Amino acid sequence: MENHSESHIVPYKTYLYILAALIALTVISVAASNIEFGGFTVFVALLLASIKSSLVLIYFMHLKFDNKILQILVPLIFLLVGLVLFITFLDYNFR
Amino acid sequence: MDTSIIVEDEHRDDEGSKLGMWLFIFTELLLFAGLFIVYGVYRYLNPEAFHLAAQQLSVSVGTINTIILLISSATIAMASSSIRLKNKKLTLILLISTLVMALIFMVNKYFEWSGKIHHGFFPSSDTLHTLGNGDTLFFGLYFFMTGLHALHILVGVVLITIVVVRVSKNTLTDENPVLLDNSGLYWHLVDLIWIFLFPLFYLLT
Known part of the structure; x- marks a missing residue:
């Protein structure tokens, strides 16, 4: 029986590209925090953080090359968190 | 049939180990998600105080620590590749760079925290009592969430x-890189949490 899974070896270059993208997004989010978006400031900051975390999840955490069950479970966890956040704010908004 | 060679097959389930690690990561994500919701609600209820209190934090220190963590995440991810390419020396270099980066992060954190404490911003300090509830909540959450995150860094180290x-x-x-892979997953989780902590505490002023 084969013990170790035949996992895909990601080339170093891919990681370096993702790292460059992540650092660029960090710089963009710092720059964006100095611009006044009014009510959208929080939205812009969270949007950029979400793009960064997606890159980490998909490439660094290997989800792109993992089995289907993880590819379904991980987004579900974030959906759950989003849903709880949404319901909490509904409650606080209409109290 | 040749029975002179006894093949010892150690039972291992790498897929299972990885799934177990992911389930643990889910519990960690939910733990921090709960704290983020607490932060969100209190920010919503005290917008002015959170806005002013966040200006006390240094954006440059936060940015440097973000970049340090991102690089350390990339190096441990590359270590997962290099061990499979049988490059032991490069694997060790990459892992030790990750450790060095983690230590630099902690040193920055130490100076940041001691600066805050020196200026009187720490839970139940007199300065915070005079400033009111919003600031007390902001710095309480700041110390608790970045503290819990720093604890995760130490476990990762x-x-x-x-x-x-x-x-x-x-x-x-x-032949058996699963422990490295799982440590990598844990380290990426630490990075993932910081990706959200950084804008929420440092950038939204």
């Missing part, structure tokens, strides 16, 4: 140190 020792002793090779 211990974990990666174990991996370094095992790689150098050749007990962790391309």
